[in-house]
Amino acid sequence: MNQTTIPPYLDPSSVGIVRPQTIHFDTPLLLECQRTLHEFDLVIETYGTLNADKTNAILICHALSGSHHAAGYHSKTDTKPGWWDKLIGKGKAIDTGQFFVVCLNNIGSCHGSTGPTTINPNTGKIWGADFPLITIKDWVKTQVMLSDYLGIDRWHAIVGGSMGGMQALQWSVDFPERLARAVIIASTPKISAQNIAFNEVARQSILSDADFYGGRYLEQDTYPRRGVMLARMLGHITYITEDAMKAKFGRDLKSGKFMYGYDEEFQVESYLRYQGERFSKNFDANTYLLMTKALDYFDPTRYYSDDDVDDATALKQTLARTQCQFLIVSFTTDWRFSPERSAEITDALIANQKPVSYVNIDAPHGHDSFLFDIPRYVHAIKGFLNAPLILKPTQNL
């Protein structure tokens, strides 16, 4: 058979056709906001095979717009693979020939796990804006419940980019004995005021949309299309770089001349509108609000550091709890979560003499770089996940 005619799901490095599964939990979950979810569903996908002693499992945590669908295809006609297909598969950075890979959809999301678009069992109505605000710490709690369900006492590694990296970091301090390695990519120990500002603009664009209806838009059989679109357009600009935009669109005009109006004139405008429009159809507005708040609230030092200490000291005190081997990865052109933020995590670990490696990958794609299969990045992760652990879990350097 000619190579070009092989359907993508049959590519030997692909995990192929995958099927999500839903796991129901009926143990009450007390959230950080002090509200309780009495029951909830998690949608997960798994790739590869769990070994007999359950020591080869890797948990993938998703970023803001991600889901449980990290690799492979949902059907033979599916043309778009999971969001991290470039890194997960046979022989890839996260090698499904060796590891049992689990990816879940976090609660509060809109891809099947319990969230604003699912039914509140107490009222029989869609949760909508009544869905409680969720934190990164809450997600980690649900992921621990998932670990217990799967019988995995200790993950070979927990891996995540951006908001996924925050979950991996939170794991390392909340449940230090339950992971051997953490891979924290394009992330930050907490987000900056500038990032909170971007999130606030995104939220305001949604909240001020006439079709938002106080978050009860689904009951009105509508959704705040323009608000979500604007939020995504803004987000998109911050995830990439001027160089990447210049390379892709420059100042190219659609019709080749100025039209002196407010329609799409430049290619970049048309691209952003298209991306925003598509996103608004597939992503729930309440989820966007909730996820950006989870980003804003993220602060792993909250329960583990003394009052009145500076940020660096608080992080150092917090990371003293960790017992895993870390790989911290940043990208040179990421200005949303800059390399300096990754260096802060690295330095706090070094200050505790914890086992850590740090790489700053030269890549032109900005924050979004973590989704690309940049050779050096792929090799670093692959090498790290396969490397022997020299120190015992509780040992500092």
Add this chain to the structure above:
Amino acid sequence: MNIDHQLAQKWIKKNSKVLDLGCGDGALLEHLQKYHGVTGYGLELDEHNINQAISRGLNIIEQDLNDGLGRFADGSFDTVVMTRALQAVKNPKNLLLDMLRVANEGIVTFPNFAYWQNRVYLGLKGIMPISKTIPHEWYNTPNIHLCTFKDFERLCADNDIKILDAVAINDDSHLPSKLMQKVVKYAPNLLADVAIYHIAKG
């Protein structure tokens, strides 16, 4: 492991903490970690070396030595090792002092520019020497601060750095190493192409 690695490990105590500056592919650190119970970090800039060292299970921090060792606390290591990198940094004096801030002892190796072959090369040909230990052309060399044994010892004396031990080796030689060691001892500045110094705070 090359000869300066072998010598460096002689001065590193078992179960001690080591920082390896310009650790390359991590061969020395891995050896020390496996057989001497040593723990620590390696700093490296070359991406291929970094990945190799990470896949060996080592703790590797991507960092330019020219940025100094500010991320490491005073006295947080027993020994800082720097093999064949001193001549390539922008401010060797500051880095040496920084090394002895983060650790009590340091091990430094560098190519000896006063090696007789270099002298002959420059003297006869009138162009910058090229050899196994300094293999680049003058215009593309990373070695911007080449020095001699005498130069290094003067730097140490001027900056209150104690020389605990020094070994001059000839890495370029085809003679049996024991015989070579004996010969080199008589006039290291002339006969050795690589210097290995064990230093401490004065």
